[in-house]
Amino acid sequence: MHPAIWLMTDRFAPGDRVRTSSRDPEWHTRLPRYTRGVVGEVVEVAGHHPLADDRARGRSGREQAVYHVRFAAADLFGDGTHSVTVELWEDYLEPAADHEREMTA
Amino acid sequence: MSRINDVGGMVGFPAVLEEPDEPPFHADWEAHVLALNAALIRRGVYNLDEFRDAIERMPPADYLAASYYERWFAAITTLLAAKGVATAAELAGQEGLPTAADPVAPSDLADD
Amino acid sequence: MSGDHGSAAIAGRVRHVEALLEQRGLLDDGEIDRRIDEFLAGGSPINGARIVVRAWLDAGFHDRLLADANATIREVGLSMAGGLQEQRLKVVANNEQEHNVVVCTLCSCYPIALLGPSPSWYKSEAYRSRVVRDPRGVLHEFGLKLPADTRISVWDASAESRYMVVPRRPTGTDGFSESELVGLVTRKGLIGTAAV
Structure with a gap:
């Protein structure tokens, strides 16, 4: 896809609060279990690539944005003061609900 | 599934266990894999x-028991069979190879 | 592991599969040895150490490195293009407030083309499972005791980027030459499990 089209179609930007999918697929995925169904913050757009889930199943896959998403350890594990930044395909993310966006990381 | x-x-x-002065490979076959x-x-x-998918589909007990490059080799042979490059029996050597000379001398691959 | 029966058995199986693939035209004669030589001659922690030291000595390089590592490491003759395809490199820098540490929880992603093979502990379930949950405890096992108020940022290499840490320059190294400084930087420092 042409870079200009990527820019137009990126769903998220740094600073956006996002919620990860809670889906537990049968196939290969790059959304680690410990980061599922959690709210984090997009910190960087890290390029555009076909979804790994598609490539692992022999499909060419739609090229889409991949983001660095930062999570607070307390949101992942219930405690901890550190952060974990995970690189996630756009398909794994939804906008966080309004009340979740107001929360601080 | 996870x-x-x-x-x-x-x-x-x-x-976490560290291995002091760890070499890049612990045996020649790892480099070959x-x-x-x-x-x-x-x-x-x-x-x-x-x-990666083929590694992840290993039975959990096998995955945990295998070394890093044993997992890789298991995935390679799984995929070669799945893609129709060779049968599982051929990959396991059960049908033997035709008489083409083995291009790699066994001594070259002996573990160090 | 070397020389035991299990290792000898799998060596034979690997050899057998190689021979089968050569027969079927999927491997060229000598290709495996050539690829091994290329791999061993490719990445090295020294490359990372050179980048780190340049960042210590040149604030402009440091800032460019954090903004666009792939372009910036070309300034010192290095690149991420040594593997199957050029991978994106993300460089993060430690400072007084923040310490960074890198992991790949799903497999073993690592900037091999730049830094060479990763250590076995990096690929272990023990490291991969625990460092995202209790980084301070894991770093402590490595002998790295961070001040209680240092923020820890863990980076899970779960997709296409590969990561490298710029450790803090040790105090008392003002008079050091560039090559002396390069000698201080360890592979663990580049992953974030050592101070430098």
């Missing part, structure tokens, strides 16, 4: 995601 490779955040694994995988991906026999 697979056995997906260990982030799991509890119960022991302290790495090179074999790169060659097959470059040729388009399978892609990197299919390779």
